[in-house]
Amino acid sequence: MAPSYDKTIATAASLAASLMLVRSLASELLPAEVRGALSAAIAGLRSRMTWQHTIVIEETEGWSSNRVYNAVKAYLATRINANINMQRLRVSSTEEDVKKMVVSMEAGEEMADVYEGAEFKWCLVTREVSGDPNNGSGGGREIRSYEVSFNKRHKEKALKEYLPFIVATAKAIKDQERSLSIYMNERYDEWSPIDLQHPSTFDTLAMDQKQKQSIIDDLDRFIQRKEYYRRIGKAWKRGYLLYGPPGTGKSSLIAAIANHLRFDIYDLELTGVNSNSDLRRLLVGMTNRSILVVEDIDCTIELEQREEDEEEDSKSSSTEKKAQDKVTLSGLLNFVDGLWSTSGEERILIFTTNYKERLDPALLRPGRMDMHIHMGYCTTEAFQILANNYHSIDYHVTYPEIEALIEEVSVTPAEVAEVLMRSDDTDVALHDLVELLKLKKKDATEIKTGSKQAEENKDANEIKTGSKQAEEKKEANEIKTESMEVDGGDEIKTGSVQVEEKKDDKEAVVKNELTENGSG
Template structure:
């Protein structure tokens, strides 16, 4: 390149003069004097110079490109060597440096990096209080970010569908979005960390830690902690109230909990259509219950004033089919509360019962159905016979049986503490509902005043309840057969479920009058059967009384014979 650049002007001049002479001698251009030949020479010289310069630039760029590629290769090679050296040093550091010194170095390294790092991070965990309670702040942030996630996040999660609404979208874990409020820019990130190595399973990690991280510049610390976070929490609660879909919860089996943050409640959407308008009950009694519920929901300050937990207990009792479950659904729809169906037979012990209570949200109804059948909570103590059997057992078997009973049962004391003990104050605006078919079997301590605030008897269907069912099923308010039906309902015990079964149209061709006549026949049959049953019970009662009377006479005769024998043997009467 140097030789070419030095000889380039001489070669160009000679080439141009030769070209000019060829133009003149060959007759291509005529009558060229010396000045014109000189002008033409400079024209050719200029063109040739531009062509050579372009060629020179091309070679120069090619050489620079090769140099850059070599520099990049050297850079990556050096980077790889540096990374390998860093990994080796880190491995040696972790292997041979004492843990105390590692902590010391790590702590001061973080302090040094914080001096140069201008951002602040705030973490919001899903669970608080040692993992025992779900954080309301986490839920509020989740709702607040749901709208922004669908607009800005690249990876989303579709949770569920609510009626005719679109999917509820939230940003997936590992995703980050930007938010701006009053000119201040922040970053939100959703994260999930599994604290235990997971085996192959199609189900999510049961002990997974989920949390949100808020990042902002340190100059905005006061604004973020004082104004922005309050804005996020308030907006999240408003969004939750607007889009709230009530849930029906059921507790999982206690023996299947694999971690402290394991899911103890599973849920589905609560979509029961029952209301007080469709409930088969006397209108005055329904109004009384509605007023009681409204009064409870508005007395937060009153309960705090008197020093009691904000809760209320109901006992629904009556024969099967009288609408106890329907009453619970109507109460939930009336107050817009969630429903927690607590199955005591799946709860391992009193400790897990308390953990279930802690996870129950506010604005909820806790239902324990058929309390007389769920567990041995009737208050009846063990008989002396069982005590004697335990005394006859060997010490090892006796101890094993006591440990099994201790670890595997929910006791009456544990349930009472669940209802109104210290743990019952963890949360507020809760209603506890017990149902039973046999109220006389329950322990008085379970249903005393203070634990059960209101008792509601769900009795057999009478005429007022029948009119509600006729309106629901047949859409009629009156009919000539109503008089006979009302008379039979007063004389016969039939549950609302049985009445509703007779009023349900079996086909489109069936008429309302046919259903009413079917109900009349069913009531007459039930009345006749009840009469026969009463006669049979009276006969059995009379036979039992006669048998007891005969037995008493026989015992008297036997006693007299024994007395006469003693007189004969001893010669005197005691």
């Protein structure tokens, strides 16, 4: 019968104690070389006999902080809850957010964590180290370290899976908790940051759920495909074109994307950039995990493709040369998908416009803006989100009337939000919204009626003008005919006079001839 587990442990402990005694005696009786070899053999035997391994992670590594230690501290703070049996806890907060408490282990406390079926026991250990008098540090200092113990069969899992998982989780926690910034190019080639505290999220965004989910899925897929982009040889970036009327939520969507990804925003004002070289300096100065935004790309600057022939270049004046130094479409596109697009990674590019049809076709080519997102007028689903945001309601008796009116008129989410914010009384706010929608419907009807009347008046005028022209043409033809008749009568009369005169002349000649003959 196989020995019991407890008996095996007791035997191993007894043997280990015997080995320690032998080691102690050997240190007094044996030479140093023999003692070293014997110590190594005993240590190897002990490691093979024990079932537990321990990894020590100290707070500092030389003069630098240990990233793994900081990652473990952040990770374990998320694992501490009411079910953890610890008598002492450490609590701290930051000046920026006093209400946010960070809970961590106190020295000497232990806690267990389970990862993929394997148990890992953590302990925070502190020890005092005396100062070095040679460098002037007479006092001692405290060194902290985390020790994690586990069954030796999980050693490979601990080193290759568990610890990397902790580091990755801590990085995600840090990214989620860090404050975001929005950068502006105040000078022609420098960024100036301020804190970004925009509250917009995809939950509060007034947009149809299907379109919203499509954007979220695309963003999440992009973040997870670093190796994919590297394998296919493309820069790790994604481009979005937001287009639609003013007030449809383009800026709110940008803020929601930043909050979702925890990316900083770089708001590029192209009119403040003097040349392509300045543009390159700005773009290279962006950090990874950031969003480049160019709002109203169709009207912020006149972007032209300034690729001229050599003959035109040779004839260009100083004025033309100055114009060529300005920001060009080719300079911007070179960053979008040219060689300069690889100057950073994990970046989002967002262009916005109110008039997509005004954009240069070069901006719309496949591969430059990966998604074209239409930001349209308020829909019934968007209205319901806004009503829930501002008044925390899911339904109201005015909903059917409001939704019917929204289907008939063009109203932006910004206009709806403005009305909903005017009163804390839900009934009053929704009544005001009904009145706004009715007014818009009336205006639209009047405009439509006016357009129809104008069209009818135009047709009537065209008919009237045509009739008048026909009448004038008829009168002109009649006058012409009368003139022709008059001219014909005069010709006949003139011919008769000429015949009569010719007849009289002939009679006179005959009479003269007879007179002459009689005289003779």
